Amino acid sequence: MTLLTIDHLTKRFGGLIAVDDVSFEIEQGEVLGLIGPNGAGKTTLFNSVAGTYIPEEGQVIFNGAAITGLAAHDVCQLGLVRTFQIVKPFAALNVLDNVKVGAYLRNNNSQITESKARDIVDFVGLGDLAHQPAKNLTTAGRKRLELARALATEPKLMLLDEVMAGLTPTESQQIVTVIEQIKEEYHLTLLVIEHVMQAIMSLSDRIAVLHHGQLIAIDTPQAIAADKAVIEAYLGKEFQFADN
Amino acid sequence: MTISRDYQILAGLTLVFAILPLFANQFQLTLLITLLYWAYLGTAWNIMGGYAGQFSFGHSAFFGIGAYTSTVLFLNYGISPWLGMFVGAGFAALFGAAMGFLTFRFGVKGHFFALATFAFAEMSRLIAQDSDFINSTIGLTMPIIGGDSWSQMIFEDTKLYYYIVILGMLIVATMISIWIYRNKLGYYLLAIREDEDAAAALGVDTLRYKIIAVAISAAITAIGGSFFAQRFGFIDPALVFGVSISIAVLLRPIFGGSGAIWGPLVGAIFLTPMEEFTKIFVRNPPEFLSFMKGRAGFDVLLFGVIIIIVVIYMPDGLVGSIPQWLERLRRRLRGQSQSATQEAAR
């Protein structure tokens, strides 16, 4: 079943076309990676889907409903949640309270919310730090917190924006494990922007490549790694020659 | 901290403040009334400025609406202030919601929002000064009834009754504040304060919750305005709509710790005696400072200094900073003992 359909989406900033007529679909239970060089329009695409920007053209259909141009909180209400590239913890609140903000979306009862948040905090491995203010967390901790908060809103689809940026390889590996566990345990569908290639290659079922705002390829990781257009986009035109 | 713990503290404080008047003379009782009154207003401001992080620099608008509504209803229609103050609260909440909707809807944020609240307050003052049906600049005076009347909330003989009223108001306001802080609304407001985009991404309707915060804060403030009118017996636009009210209202929570449940009360406990002290000081300064005798302005000057010091050195207020200082002190002590043992090891 198709969970999310992005249909001819275009987003402009003044004269700049940040997202240029992009269409693809995400199946229920799938992990779709989204890659592309700096400035390719990945985050803009995210923002246009998640309600931060209003796209000029095209449609976004989520779970059978058109969500184009809906406000971020309404999109979240429907079960589509996003994380931020630059993590945005509620710095003064402790870890548990951060997650409770997410959990309150489905629930008004403080006790139930608390125990649900507690479970999720333990699940992402922040159990020992539950009562630490979020500002005391390390980068890796903040990324986990970002995941936990998003998870607490009981989403069907999670958009992850560079959860591994700024992490050491070990930390990245741990986050990949957490994401895989999340996917299994909560039966989630994921759309993942990532620059750490190793991670995204192993995590994704399919990978979509954006370049200059356009979708230049969408395929399995193996096929993408061999794709001429993708290599060109990343390394420059002449890499094949240099390779020989 | 669980819910019951906050209410335990409140119960303990209530007990203390219930006993205190037994040992207080008339002067001290006045001081206590002033203290509780500012703690009450600070608590109201704190819901909007502290929890939701929407820095209001125009609370005098709500205060004045409250004061004028109950007073006009009382003087012109004989409606008891006990009822009138809730009507005033309703008006203030509506005004606050409208102001909030206009400003938030158009994305006015941060210091621009503060300026907008200031402009709204100044405008309401100017309108009040220009409105004949509320006696324009001359103001309104409560009748002298020659005694105490609970139904009219005028106590000419027994100050203690005002104390009881304001203590009750503070308890209710604090309970509301605690309830908000410990429930969904509070979490949402804090989330909005910390990061609006992140809150929206987690499903928080930020516009709606910000307006709710303004409305609640406005309503509580307005009731404080009604109390002021009853106790002081006289109001005019400069007095109740003036900038000085807006400043005074935010001073206690900022000093005590905005965004903390007990910040406004802690701020009031520290600042009220200090204010009183400076007044006495100016009235009767020591020999070498005799030139200050009778000079107005010293108390407010100190407030200015306090604000500057608070912003630079303790932006989290007393409630937030004291634990940090203790932590730093502990760390320093530990560091010293560590280096001492290292020395010894060598």
Added chain:
Amino acid sequence: MEWKQYRGSLIGGLVVISLFAILIYNNVDWRACLEPEAEGFVLSCVAENTSAWYARYGVVMRQATVSGLLIGGVYGLVALGLTMIFGVLEIINFAHGALMTVGLYITFILFDTFGIDPYLGLFITVPLLFFIGLIVYRVVIHPARDAPHHNQLLLTLGLTLLIENLLLMVFTATPRAIRLDYGRGETNILGLFVMQFPIRIWRAVITFDKLLAFLGALVVTAILYTIIQKTDLGKAIRATAQERDGAALVGINTDWINMITFGIGTACVGAAAALVLPFRPADPTAGNLFNITAFIIVVLGGMGNAIGALLGGLIIGLTQELTGIFFPGSPDLIGVFVIFILVLLFRPQGLLGQAA
């Protein structure tokens, strides 16, 4: 959300429509106004328009307009200082008016104690206020430069309370006025020619001190504008306001620029103070009016916009005086606040500012 995209053009449109309505109503050839031959075309257009307007409304209107424009020049100067500080430091300096009050008292002392003419005193008040600005920046603003915006606003509010009440303690609330012994009747202008004061333009009375305040404000504004536009320092200030990192990368000491800018901004109110003291007595809160109007002008003219400050000053000066006529009995400031809130709501980047 869609509304957001249009609100700028809508408010702009409303302003333009109402302007045209006034012009057409007065049979003014508005087409001439659409040819921007010079930078001052808007102003000349306003002047032309107003002249037609006053034919109908008589002498009160004329007087209000002239007074409004004259004091508007000073408002513009005060706002220019505020907008510079905001442009570079991104701080809304609430103490701007209080610093002007300091300037008023300095001018008063110079006159009262040392017998120095206020206009001559400009050469003392301006540098003095510049240095006071530097000190205030170092001691109060600099330590909190990374604090959240509303805390910085609070900080300058605290500074206002401090200054106002310090002045109150020292000078008490009694207004301190000075009286020039020239500028009434026949006045010799620098030995060049003799003029009769007050002069009359369009049958409106213009006193010597107000005219001088207006001209002085224009001159100071022009000097400052030249400094900002032409000198390396001015370019560095603009560069820092536009792109702080870029400025650092060409070797500009941005922290130093912060301080200098605060000093210059404060020097502006020093000049304004010396210019208005002859007709506005000093009291500890005398700067408040200028402070509030300056905020509104800055919001109106667009934060960090020098031309906008001057234009906004004239508009606010006019508005203030004219609301007094259209709504008799209503305090002057109310129309100004209405404009303020409208602009905040609909065009927070200011009338001349670029869309965010």
Added chain:
Amino acid sequence: MLTIENLEAGYGDVKVLFGVSLEIQAGEIVALIGANGAGKTTTIKTLSGLLRARSGRIIYDGQDITHWQSHKIVAAGLIQVAEGRKLFPRLSVLENLELGSFLRKLRANRAKNLKHVYSLFPRLAERKNQIAGTLSGGEQQMLAIGRALMSEPKLLMLDEPSLGLAPMLVQDIFNVVQGINDDGTTILIVEQNAVQTLRMAQRGYVMEHGKITLSGTGDELLHDDRIRTAYLGL
């Protein structure tokens, strides 16, 4: 000429550089390449004093400049062309260039340097009165480089000069960079465009996760499969 030892830096509580060490000899073109988020820009920002180093040392011309303020670093001839250009958008092209020689000791040579920049980029001379914010992307990049040249760099650091430019323009920019180097200016260039950069550079460093993982001459790196690994994770 420039030695970095064990540099650590980051934003707020987030650490980005985990002990970066590299060396640049006078007259070289050195390339610093790597995937997005590897820490290249952070390295350059720390070098030019926009970011404070947490630990480690930066030695330039025999002086420890680790804790210098950026205007002092500029005065020493270490000039950065920043990612995103950091032009002054509402100043004219000429004013932008003039500010390049803001420092007093540079003002004497302003006219001469301006002539030099105009000869490198005739387009800038044509548009000298245009507001910088209205230039095209390629012109803005030229202006950014031109502004840096006005500061008489001894060591010029270019951060992603090809970002967002059409391929033909990229080649132009690279030619100019080569030319600047031929005139005797040492160059550190940060790029995603690995192939072209390594062709031009004498030596290169590859960055991953805030560390230098590979280094060698341009040719060596160009034929190293590990580059591909660093970029595509294969």
